[in-house]
Amino acid sequence: DQAGPDEASILANRDSGKDWPSHGFDYAGTRFSPLTQITGKNVDKLGLAWSYDLKSTRGIEATPIVVDGTMYVTASWSVVHALDAKTGKQLWSFDPKVPREKAYQACCDVVNRGVAVYKGKVFVGSLDGRLVALDAKSGKKVWEKDTIVDRSRPYTVTGAPRVFRGNVIIGNGGAEFGVRGYITAYDAETGKQKWRWFTVPGDPAKPYENDAMAKAAKTWDPKGKYWESGGGGTVWNSMVFDPELNLMYIGTGNGTPWAHRKRSPAGGDNLYLASIVAINPETGDYVWHYQETPGDNWDYTSTQDLILADIKIDGKLRKVIMHAPKNGFFFVVDRTNGKFISAQNFVDVNWATGYDKDGRPIEIAEARSEDKPFDAIPGPFGGHNWHSMSYSPKTGLAYFPAQNIPLNLMEDKNWTEHGSNKPGQPMSGIGWNTGMLVNAQPPASKPFGRLLAWDPVKQKERWRYEHVAPWNGGALSTAGNLVFQGTADARLMAFDAGSGDVLWQSPMGTGVIAAPISYEVDGEQYITIAAGWGGVFGLTQRASETTTPGTVYTFKLNGKAEMPEFTQHQLGNLLTGVKYDPALVEEGTYLYVSNCVFCHGVPGVDKGGNIPNLGYVDKSFIENLDKFVFNGPFVSRGMPDFTGKLSAEDVEKIKAFIQGTADAIRPKK
Numbered sequence: 006d007q008a009g010p011d012e013a014s015i016l017a018n019r020d021s022g023k024d025w026p027s028h029g030f031d032y033a034g035t036r037f038s039p040l041t042q043i044t045g046k047n048v049d050k051l052g053l054a055w056s057y058d059l060k061s062t063r064g065i066e067a068t069p070i071v072v073d074g075t076m077y078v079t080a081s082w083s084v085v086h087a088l089d090a091k092t093g094k095q096l097w098s099f100d101p102k103v104p105r106e107k108a109y110q111a112c113c114d115v116v117n118r119g120v121a122v123y124k125g126k127v128f129v130g131s132l133d134g135r136l137v138a139l140d141a142k143s144g145k146k147v148w149e150k151d152t153i154v155d156r157s158r159p160y161t162v163t164g165a166p167r168v169f170r171g172n173v174i175i176g177n178g179g180a181e182f183g184v185r186g187y188i189t190a191y192d193a194e195t196g197k198q199k200w201r202w203f204t205v206p207g208d209p210a211k212p213y214e215n216d217a218m219a220k221a222a223k224t225w226d227p228k229g230k231y232w233e234s235g236g237g238g239t240v241w242n243s244m245v246f247d248p249e250l251n252l253m254y255i256g257t258g259n260g261t262p263w264a265h266r267k268r269s270p271a272g273g274d275n276l277y278l279a280s281i282v283a284i285n286p287e288t289g290d291y292v293w294h295y296q297e298t299p300g301d302n303w304d305y306t307s308t309q310d311l312i313l314a315d316i317k318i319d320g321k322l323r324k325v326i327m328h329a330p331k332n333g334f335f336f337v338v339d340r341t342n343g344k345f346i347s348a349q350n351f352v353d354v355n356w357a358t359g360y361d362k363d364g365r366p367i368e369i370a371e372a373r374s375e376d377k378p379f380d381a382i383p384g385p386f387g388g389h390n391w392h393s394m395s396y397s398p399k400t401g402l403a404y405f406p407a408q409n410i411p412l413n414l415m416e417d418k419n420w421t422e423h424g425s426n427k428p429g430q431p432m433s434g435i436g437w438n439t440g441m442l443v444n445a446q447p448p449a450s451k452p453f454g455r456l457l458a459w460d461p462v463k464q465k466e467r468w469r470y471e472h473v474a475p476w477n478g479g480a481l482s483t484a485g486n487l488v489f490q491g492t493a494d495a496r497l498m499a500f501d502a503g504s505g506d507v508l509w510q511s512p513m514g515t516g517v518i519a520a521p522i523s524y525e526v527d528g529e530q531y532i533t534i535a536a537g538w539g540g541v542f543g544l545t546q547r548a549s550e551t552t553t554p555g556t557v558y559t560f561k562l563n564g565k566a567e568m569p570e571f572t573q574h575q576l577g578n579l580l581t582g583v584k585y586d587p588a589l590v591e592e593g594t595y596l597y598v599s600n601c602v603f604c605h606g607v608p609g610v611d612k613g614g615n616i617p618n619l620g621y622v623d624k625s626f627i628e629n630l631d632k633f634v635f636n637g638p639f640v641s642r643g644m645p646d647f648t649g650k651l652s653a654e655d656v657e658k659i660k661a662f663i664q665g666t667a668d669a670i671r672p673k674k
């Protein structure tokens with residue numbers, strides 16, 4: 006069938022596993038391939054079938070879609086590539102030409118998590134918020150819609166659209182800055198808007214869009230003027246669908262600003278932040294919600310992969326949702342009605358001791374301190390971020406990368422209103438709006454990254470594999486009893502799904518953050534990974550010695566293709582010799598924090614991810630910093646133009662901080 010896939014074929018493919026027709030493999034988001042050609046017995050024979058250069062030096066987060074022998078994969082800047090899934094030969098590519106000045110409004114790299122394919126069309130969300138429908142055969146644009154309700158706000162789109170019941174559904178990001186979250190549904194054929202659902206209430210002076218918003222407004226304090234910052238609750242990653250119940254499920258994001266007291270001084274749960282929400286995909290009507298982090302205060306998005314499964318709990322088969330959001334607890338929720346079943350922490354946490362029987366967290370008071378720094382564990386990077394989770398019905402285990410990335414938070418008493426931009430407020434110079442200071446005190450917790458195999462019935466870890474660093478790729482499980490995962494230190498690994506034994510690995514040219522997929526063409530099973538280091542952690546940090554541009558690698562048994570040549574990462578020498586006035590270092594520190602740090606990292610301390618660390622560049626860059634800061638040559642790569650935002654004196658102070666920090670960390674002779 007040339008015009009596939011449709012709902013029936015996507016459902017049928019669950020058993021054949023020939024294609025990978027939707028983001029999470031199936032509507033339930035299991036990322037479990039029923040293919041069995043590759044097993045623990047022969048996985049050591051896996052070899053490269055082909056590789057494809059995505060021509061991208063930024064993060065690659067896409068889950069490729071495979072339909073009838075064609076693979077559709079996206080690179081950074083929302084560029085779509087269509088490939089022959091057997092040979093890797095390019096069929097077409099489509100560049101939505103995202104204006105590069107959009108980059109700094111993306112909190113977390115210029116990434117894209119992939120396309121949706123439905124009835125002969127390919128759908129991609131562009132970083133600047135357009136939804137584009139392409140002809141699957143030719144790559145030619147069929148229609149395009151602007152999905153953004155308010156262009157004065159820093160909305161971005163990084164997530165993959167989904168098609169449920171003939172509607173293309175798309176969310177957005179921006180809750181670190183100040184937006185109001187929502188999703189929109191468009192008719193897949195015509196692009197006509199069908200419905201839109203906001204996740205948080207708007208200005209109470211205006212009528213509420215629906216009953217769900219009126220109900221939610223009661224959980225926000227209008228004294229916080231939350232609508233000025235938009236409130237947050239963006240839907241930037243997970244959406245899954247149960248065709249039998251005719252319900253789609255979304256995970257919603259954090260509050261804006263992060264500090265609860267700042268956006269809702271009297272407290273309140275702030276619905277529907279950090280929640281799972283069930284929605285009718287045909288009408289956009291709210292059906293139920295379960296809030297995982299009431300009154301979010303730590304950027305605890307619930308946008309991590311949702312998985313639907315039917316599992317036996319206390320002898321009864323239950324229709325559940327499984328979820329491991331940023332907040333560090335693994336949730337099992339009844340997907341017919343949103344009732345809480347169980348939650349257990351999958352990493353150490355220090356903001357709550359557990360959940361009560363009604364599904365409310367039992368909080369630790371220090372986590373909401375008004376005047377003391379708090380080493381939130383997990384921190385805003387999450388105990389688990391967007392990196393995909395997989396569930397194998399064969400082992401009954403969920404597989405996902407867990408982590409800790411230390412970050413200390415402290416409520417910012419100088420944050421008084423939306424748009425506040427004072428030296429020291431993190432990234433406020435380019436529009437961040439957290440109401441929190443970060444690392445005002447050095448965090449004490451330790452970083453780690455591990456692959457977890459989690460038993461959702463016992464709510465217990467079954468096995469783990471300890472990686473060298475956080476920020477590892479998503480998981481794929483297969484009926485060959487294998488789990489595949491890419492790593493931050495540039496490997497693709499295969500594990501025994503039951504025991505966690507490492508059975509195979511291959512070097513990748515770059516750290517991997519995306520998730521592998523599996524499919525079959527002409528009787529052969531393939532494993533594909535779109536590799537390319539990046540995402541929010543990858544902007545400033547890395548764990549690999551190679552830094553090869555984004556590449557699609559496809560493996561099969563006895564594959565004989567040659568790996569492309571890897572590019573070695575060249576870390577320059579620690580900066581030395583820039584003249585500066587030591588008296589300016591302190592003010593420079595605060596300016597650096599409010600304009601530079603989340604992209605360039607701490608000079609000399611971080612080693613540079615996709616974006617250079619300024620402690621390791623040639624001294625001429627820093628001496629001429631004004632030429633880069635004010636409408637400089639890197640604007641075309643996404644660097645903001647700070648004209649009118651910083652003064653020439655500010656730049657001198659920032660220079661003093663950069664060289665001063667490099668000098669401070671240089672080992673004494």
Ligand SMILES: O=C(O)c1cc(C(=O)O)c2c(n1)C(=O)C(=O)c1cc(C(=O)O)[nH]c1-2
Pocket residue numbers: 066112113114116161162163164177178179180181239241258259304306385386390391539540541542
């Ligand atoms: O609140 C938001 O709107 C929003 C959006 C995004 C995004 O669109 O990528 C991320 C986050 N938050 C976020 O908190 C986060 O940790 C994150 C990591 C990444 C990434 O791609 O590596 N995106 C995002």
Ligand SMILES: [Ca+2]
Pocket residue numbers: 180181258259304306
């Ligand atoms: Ca966020």
